[in-house]
Amino acid sequence: MQINPGGLLNTNDMVGRDNEIARYWQVLKRQGLVISAERRIGKTHIVLKMRDECRSGYVPFYQDLEAVHSIPELIRSIYDTVQQSSSALPSVKLKAYIAKWSSLLPSKISGVDLPTGDSTWQVLLAEAFDDLMGMANNRIILLLWDEFPLMLHNLQRREGPDAAIQLLDHLRALRLRHANRLRFLFTGSIGLHLVLRSLCAAGNTNDPVNDMLSLTVPPMAPQDTTDLAAALLEETRAARPHIPDLASRIASEVGGFPYYVHHVVDQLDQLQRPPLLEDVSAAVDKLVYDPQDPANFNYYVNRLSSYYAAYAADEGALALVVLDTMAGLSSPVPIPDLLNLCRHRDPSLQDEALREVLTVLAEDHYIEPRKSAAGTAYDFRWQLVKRWWKARRS
Ligand SMILES: Nc1ncnc2c1ncn2[C@@H]1O[C@H](COP(=O)(O)OP(=O)(O)OP(=O)(O)O)[C@@H](O)[C@H]1O
Numbered sequence: 183m184q185i186n187p188g189g190l191l192n193t194n195d196m197v198g199r200d201n202e203i204a205r206y207w208q209v210l211k212r213q214g215l216v217i218s219a220e221r222r223i224g225k226t227h228i229v230l231k232m233r234d235e236c237r238s239g240y241v242p243f244y245q246d247l248e249a250v251h252s253i254p255e256l257i258r259s260i261y262d263t264v265q266q267s268s269s270a271l272p273s274v275k276l277k278a279y280i281a282k283w284s285s286l287l288p289s290k291i292s293g294v295d296l297p298t299g300d301s302t303w304q305v306l307l308a309e310a311f312d313d314l315m316g317m318a319n320n321r322i323i324l325l326l327w328d329e330f331p332l333m334l335h336n337l338q339r340r341e342g343p344d345a346a347i348q349l350l351d352h353l354r355a356l357r358l359r360h361a362n363r364l365r366f367l368f369t370g371s372i373g374l375h376l377v378l379r380s381l382c383a384a385g386n387t388n389d390p391v392n393d394m395l396s397l398t399v400p401p402m403a404p405q406d407t408t409d410l411a412a413a414l415l416e417e418t419r420a421a422r423p424h425i426p427d428l429a430s431r432i433a434s435e436v437g438g439f440p441y442y443v444h445h446v447v448d449q450l451d452q453l454q455r456p457p458l459l460e461d462v463s464a465a466v467d468k469l470v471y472d473p474q475d476p477a478n479f480n481y482y483v484n485r486l487s488s489y490y491a492a493y494a495a496d497e498g499a500l501a502l503v504v505l506d507t508m509a510g511l512s513s514p515v516p517i518p519d520l521l522n523l524c525r526h527r528d529p530s531l532q533d534e535a536l537r538e539v540l541t542v543l544a545e546d547h548y549i550e551p552r553k554s555a556a557g558t559a560y561d562f563r564w565q566l567v568k569r570w571w572k573a574r575r576s
């Protein structure tokens with residue numbers, strides 16, 4: 183298996199995630215799904231595996247919507263994806279539809295930037311879905327929309343919140359109209375909740391995804407994490423008999439975060455000699471302290487100003503105060519203690535603002551609540567991220 187942090191793996195090479203995928207199929211039998219998690223946990227790979235090993239009765243279409251900035255582009259992307267997924271559909275029907283589209287689309291969509299305030303796009307989007315239904319021979323159309331929240335965020339910035347709200351409402355109406363034949367799975371590198379929150383602040387969203395179930399991708403199971411580390415170590419100069427111990431050490435230092443497992447093994451590979459057990463901690467330290475930040479920890483800081491400050495000017499700054507404080511503590515901290523500690527840094531801090539930011543940071547997978555004798559306590563969700571935060575910011 184190739185050491186490839188951040189790259190696209192062949193879905194056959196993926197390790198684990200079978201339980202999560204089985205759960206997602208179970209949900210999709212009855213309703214749509216919003217999958218959220220921190221960046222780089224493996225959402226895209228999970229969704230691609232679902233496409234590649236699709237359950238019978240479904241016709242899956244995977245779309246990466248990162249580069250889609252308008253509703254006409256979304257409609258184009260649906261047609262493009264269908265045309266490129268010819269193996270998923272009965273070829274006679276597909277050919278007939280492609281023939282229809284190639285005569286109609288150029289004048290309808292291609293190259294034309296339709297004004298999204300106009301109702302034309304609603305007709306075109308409804309038509310695109312009618313076409314999909316027509317092709318699928320009673321199977322369920324499954325749209326795997328990766329980076330859908332980012333697309334909404336971009337749409338909101340470019341066209342204003344109304345355009346994003348209208349699209350969400352329209353998609354909801356389509357789900358109702360084709361209740362037994364259409365499923366959406368939304369995922370992406372920013373949580374849908376963040377985008378919905380800022381849309382909510384801007385106008386009236388009517389909880390536009392409350393017919394879908396929201397689930398968080400859990401960390402990879404400990405055995406799967408060890409198996410992944412072992413498979414990657416096979417690519418290094420590690421002595422075969424040492425691989426099981428090295429793999430367990432990596433899993434315990436990193437936790438079930440496959441992206442960081444790839445990175446740590448990549449560091450060990452660069453030693454150009456057989457790695458030893460003590461090299462694992464040094465490899466993790468290298469990731470934490472390297473000014474080039476190869477594992478991209480800085481993203482956790484930067485996204486606060488992009489997505490939190492957009493909602494409330496001072497929320498990003500408050501989140502930093504909380505995280506900087508928490509990183510310096512060795513155990514989960516109860517809310518009253520956290521409030522006191524944060525007030526040392528910012529005496530104007532209000533209880534309610536702290537509670538609100540804790541909720542958002544937990545929804546956003548920075549921190550997680552734990553039960554403690556003193557009530558709910560919070561800590562970083564990932565000890566590795568905490569280690570970086572402490573080393574670089576506290
Ligand atoms: N099941 C897996 N087995 C092996 N490696 C994995 C697995 N899942 C993820 N990875 C590793 O983690 C990296 C990130 O995975 P992926 O791109 O799917 O994450 P993501 O959650 O979609 O990230 P983003 O939020 O940035 O879109 C991959 O490039 C790969 O190196």
Ligand SMILES: [Mg+2]
Nearest residue numbers: 225226370371
């Ligand atoms: Mg992804």
